[in-house]
Amino acid sequence: MRHSSDDLPLALYSATQVRALDAALIAVGTPGFELMRRAAHAIWRALRREWPDAGALTVLAGHGNNAGDGYLIAALAQRAGWQARVLAVGEPQRLQGDAARACDEARAAGVEVRAWQADAQPQGVLVDALLGTGLAGEVREPHAAAIEWINRSGCPVLAVDIPSGICADTGQVLGAAVKAQLTVTLIGLKLGLYLGSALDHVGRLVFDSLQADPQIVSHQQAAAWRLAGDLLPLVPARQPTTHKGQLGHLLVVGGDQGTGGAALLSAQSALRGGAGMVSLATRAEHVGAAQARLPEVMSLAVASANQLHALADKVTVWVVGPGLGQAAWGRSLLSAAAASGGAQVWDADALNLLAAGAVRIAPGSVITPHPGEAARLLGISIAALQADRPAAARALARRYEVVCVLKGAGTLVADPVGRLLVCDRGDPVMAGAGLGDVLAGLIGALIAQGCSAWQAACLGVWVHACAGESLAHKGNGLAAGDLCDAIRHLLEERAACRK
């Protein structure tokens, strides 16, 4: 499981932006080879910290500057008394410029450099210096075979800058990708390191700025930002005189015949998330269970939208969709919510009805699709959506003029003006039923307490993920109700530290 590391920078860059950073640093007087030398030292330090007694390493080198880093790492290891060798993949004669100079330096240090063959014996720590930010398209042979060789070796693996085969912009595997235990990334964090399949390939992540001029790095308009650090201070403060009327009235609308649980979970989460008053508009069959399980929630048996119209002016925020279904009952309630003028958080079937064009969503609302719902909203396949999650999140935010929370490994939060945040907290244990209902209720609760849609989405995603992390020890099959309690605990900790 990856732990967020708060000493990592917040800004996340595309491959193009990082190459521009490299060029900008070189332009202000740091030679490319000096950057490469610093990279090698940073990586060699991280390697020795991780595997101090290995005594041997094998660099798999491609043809570009990623390979150049690898050759210089081998030279440092050889000079430190380790047994270092480089297996050159493809035609080493294609090395140019700084990378060719780095190869010469490795040979001069006594490093054995020879062509990689599929029957080569892996030895010591494997250093993946095949491909970095220069990867273009699906990995070609013989690099793909070398990647499979690394992954089958059973040896510890360090990836230079980014695991070879991982797209630096989307985190997607382009044909084949190295699975590393440790990735040392340089100058700027790449957005792709936090998305999708990359999470299964990066291992522990170490960053080194190579003493890059912060003036330059900060000037670049980052592709995205990490949701990192302690966001709990953003939770609206409560004064001693605060009363529930100041903490908003949240209405959950959902739970058609047979699907009452989802709406109940959203209501429970809204309660634990601190909303002043929580009501639940659901089918009559679920009211008994709701009252028994959540007596604090005002549960209403709703047969038609008229009953919601009567409520509308008392409701601060509507959380619509959990267990709503897509039949006439659900459609009519969703239309009432859309016409209410209150803040909206739409999830699950509300999004499917939106995708079907059955209703329009008010600008400034929050939507919380999982990849399937997002693909339907965009009219694309899930595979196409997952191939570039940042683009999908941004497209949804712009198309509907909403804050879009695109759930999944590396949950994204996008707004219509182009802001994009990535959550690198959470745990695979959270891949379970009902956790989306909990997130929707939590985001609604934060809006009820005064957060903007953007703040509530970012903070809700972060609190939800951190609460899930705190339950990782429970193993798979995390109960959504436990997550609600963990969220309450996290927010109570926050309230306590404010006293």
Ligand SMILES: NC(=O)C1=CN([C@@H]2O[C@H](COP(=O)(O)OP(=O)(O)OC[C@H]3O[C@@H](n4cnc5c(N)ncnc54)[C@H](O)[C@@H]3O)[C@@H](O)[C@H]2O)[C@H](O)CC1
């Ligand atoms: N001064 C700097 O720029 C620094 C860069 N650092 C390291 O350099 C790499 C980026 O190097 P670059 O030469 O731009 O590209 P790569 O080494 O990643 O790869 C280019 C290399 O790979 C071949 N190639 C591209 N796509 C494919 C493919 N699909 N299949 C097979 N082969 C492919 C291409 O032909 C080239 O030969 C960066 O990641 C850093 O590691 C330093 O760290 C800092 C200074």
Ligand SMILES: [K+]
């Ligand atoms: K690499």
